[in-house]
Amino acid sequence: MKTPEHLKYTETHEWVAAEADGTLTVGITDHAQEVLGDIVFLELPSAGKRYGQGEACAVIESVKAASDIYMPVAGTVLAANDDLVGSPQKVNADAYAAWLFRIKPDNARDADKLMNAAAYSTHAAK
C-alpha cells in the first residue's frame, strides 16, 4: 500500500493534494483502489457545484461494488478529470496520478486538519 508523505488523507480513503494556488486536488487512495478491485465506472461532480465536508459528490464502481466519494473539506468544484471517465482502470494503475476533481476550499486551512500519511496508514490497516 502506497501512502505518499506529501498528501493529506480522509477516513473515507480520499487523498488530498494542496496546490500552490490554494486549490486542492482529490483522488482515492491506493488502499481504496485495491479494496475496490477493477474499477469500471466513474461519475464525477460538475464544475461550479458546492459541497459540504463529508458530502457524497462522486461515485466509483468496481466490478464488485459501487462506492461514494466524499468531499474531503467544504468547497466548490473547479474541474473534474473527465478523461478518466473513459478509462477508469487508470485509478487501479496509479491511484495518485488519477486525480478525480479539483476544488476551491471554503477555508484555506481546512485541509491541514486531515490525516497525514502515518495516521492514514494506521487507519487503513485497521
Added chain:
Amino acid sequence: MLKTTPLNAVHRALGARMVDFGGWDMPVNYGSQIEEHHAVRRAAGMFDVSHMLAIDLVGAGARDFLRRALANNVDKLKLPGRALYSCMLNDAGGVVDDLIAYFFTDQSFRLVVNAGRAEVDLDWLDALRRRVGAAAEIAPRRDLALIAVQGPQARERVWQALPETCAATKTLPPFHSAQVGDWMVARTGYTGEDGFELVFPSARAVALWNAFIDIGVRPCGLGARDTLRLEAGMNLWGQDMDESVSPLDAGLAWTVDLAGARDFIGKGALLAHAQIRQMSGLMLAEKGGVLRRAQKVATAQGEGVITSGTYAPTLERSIALARLPLGVATGSPVEVAIRDRQLAAMVVQLPFVRHGKVLVTTMEEKS
C-alpha cells in the same frame, strides 16, 4: 474462525485478496479480476473450489433415494460417469440447493454441493433418508480437494500436468466424468468454457496447483468466477434462487422433471403453484453505472428485480440476471433504477457468452 482449504497458504503467498465467503477464507482475486476473467475466456485459468463439498451416496438404495431427493431425473444417468445438474427442493418447492450429481454405479453416486449450503444439505439429506427409509449411506468427503481448470486450453493443460489422466479423459464428452484411481476428472464447470473439474485427495492439492502455475494456468479468484458464470447465464444459489423461490421462477424449469410419473420432493408444490416469474438476461444500454442485485426493473408487464448484476469483461458493459413478470419478450426495452436515475436496458437471450463468443446482440449493432 474461518474455514480454510488445503490451498489457503498458497493463495496468500500469491498475494490474493482474501474474503469471507460463506464462512470460508477464500481468494477473491490475485490482482486484476478482469485479467483473470480474460485468461479463462482466452486460455486457461484455475479455481480452488475445495470449499464445495463432495457427498458420496453409497448403497443399494442410492438411485431410488436420488429419484426422490432431486428435481431432475437421475434416471437420465445411464452411462457410468455421467453428470446431471439438479435442484434439491423442499416440500414447498423452494430450492434447498443446486448441485451436480455424478453417477458411478447404481450403488454409488456423488453430489457436489455449494460450500455455504453443505451443512444444511447434509442435514436435509439425512432427514430425508430417514423419512423415506432409503438404504443408502451419506458420506461427506472433506478429505477431497477440488480444482476447476477452465478455458479453451484447460484440458490440454490438465493432460500436461496429469498425463496419467489422459487416456481416460481424452474422448470424455461434456458433462461426463472419469475415475482415475482415487481421482475424479469431470468435464464440467461454472464458466461457460470447456475444462475439467478435478476432485482428488487433499494432500495432492498444493503440488498440483504449483504444477499448473508452472505451465501457465492462471490462478483465478471468486470474483472472476462470478463474472464468468454470470456471462454464461448460470444461476448462483442465494442470489438467483433460494429456499423461498421456485425453480420455475428462477429459469430452471429445464432441470425440473414435472412430466414424468416419478414423485420427487417439492413436485406437488410445483404442480399446485404455476410459474409466476421468468428469469431473463438484461444488458445495460447506456453508461451510467453497473447493474447490481436488488435494483428494480420497470417493464411494460410490471416491475421486476435484478438478482445478480455485474460488469461483464467480455462484453465490456454491464449485464444482469433479473426476475421479471411473465411475458416480457427478448428484445424488450426496460428501465433499471440506478441511484437517482432510470437507465435504459434491454432484455436479451441467455447466455450472454459461451465458449469465448459473445452471443447477445447489442443495441448499437441492431440499429
